[in-house]
Amino acid sequence: MTNSLFCVENLRVAYPERNQQSSWAINDVSITLEPGEKLGLVGESGCGKSTLGRATMRLLPKSTQIQGRVTFSGESVFEMNPEQLRRFRGEAVSLVFQDPMTRLDPLMTIGEHCIETLKAHEPKLSRSQAKDRAIETLDAVKIPASRWSQYPHEFSGGMRQRVAIALAVLLNPKLIVADEPTTSLDVTVAAQILKELTRLCEERGTSILLISHDLAMVGEYCDRIAVMYNGKIVETGPVESVFQNPQHEYTRSLLKAALHIQKDRE
Template sequence: MSLLCVQNLRIAYPHSPSAAKLNWAVDNVCLSLDAGERLGLVGESGCGKSTLGRAVMRLLPASTHIEGRIDFSEKSVFDLTPAQLRHFRGEAVALVFQDPMTRLDPLMTIGQHCLETLKAHQPLLSQQQNKEKVIETLEAVEIPASRWFQYPHEFSGGMRQRVAIALALLLEPKLIVADEPTTSLDVTVAAQILRELTRLCRERDMALLLISHDLAMVGEYCDRLAVMYGGQIVEMGATSAILQQPQHEYTRSLLEAALHIQAVSSRDQKNPRRWGDGENFQAPIDRPLLRVRNLRKYYSLESNFLQQLLTKENKLIKAVDDVSFELYPGEVLGLVGESGCGKR
């Protein structure tokens, strides 16, 4: 018995009344997902991936035209009452958004976000039980309890995405839909986030629907792959089979693009000091447009009451530490680094 079963699903968004026919964002899609299984849904921007993910949670506008079926645990998602739907979202299926700031309230601390979620779905738990469960979940995604009272803007992009994953895990759903969860993150942090997400799903026997445009990345973490193009699933099967012997031309093009990027990356690693074969010329402009000298920006992380008694000082975070650079007119300077390194 499949946990999630999508049958002949077709979805069209509201359009002009004068339009002669519907434009299907999702066209005759069929797929299934078993308990504890990890399925990667891959395709280019605009192919219908996110529409399909939101349809699973019934998050599409009421005016959306939908045909076909989506069954979860052998019950139709489209037949759920408002009360049933409230429990279904979060307790049965949880969504991890691409941008965690769309999920987080800037006026609430991380601890308040988690407590609010628990109180809404499990009102019978005591305050102490709520707090213990929140701390346990935050630590599972490697967020220390000392950051309980911090706000979203005090977290890096990678840490905010960890918070979003913690919120998804809090109610122990059977399925997590992760819609491009690492697009805004650098490659090293993205890999860490995906490793932790798949590990947590495996340990808790949760199914995962991982939506992405990156075939190679998804292939590393999923049991099966479904390749989507033009609103349709053009190829689906075991990850190893699709990566080694892709059948559809679009799948082959995605794989070739991924291999080309990896080849370029490998070349740069072999020649880390190779900047090009052309000649170098001194810029005629002597005065920089922007000059930064020995820039420092430190943040004081407020300790909780017990830490203040023991250490009597707040923890200092060096966001920017002794940075110097110059920018000349007409010059393009790239500032590169992992999430949380101090770029912004």
């Protein structure tokens, strides 16, 4: 497991609760992600998917109880000092959240967001160099240079998510953690966003951890799938194998529900 790009071993997470003993929101979870691989983490709301993503990035409150081990390229994430952690979150791993406004400051232009991100991690870059690189990245997600000086409120939801993706890939990370990145978008725009994200990652050799409740989306864009239920990983494997021959009852119920929804849409 230690030779993998990203490795989670026997992870447990519990949130503090008043007047009673905390229970495990994540219970003995182990997953691995190889370089360039696309892993889909699926499960119903409240099963622990987002908690898992945030725990591995050390983004949970300090009062949270965490056990287990998380490594990135063999280095322990839980043992990183503040400077190592800052570089890890931007240069090694980037995040794309469900709501792009989590990442975007309404008082800053899109260009200022890009410049600030680049200069924070590569201070030796000149402003003109940073701008050239940022415009190239924005163009890759189909945002023209003419929108450089516009503010987030001047963009649609789909365009704001494209900006968030551009900021995520700006530093050429080895892994992108995308937590329900298209939930607030309509089906057509969501498909476009995921297509752009996976294309960019394939071109750069970047791995993706796609956290989603949408089985169809995971089936189309991911190589492997990990099914989460009640804080545990109950099944994992290649997407095609899991879809054709699910082993766990919960996985079978998810697939039946997905087929039912698809038939209703048709």
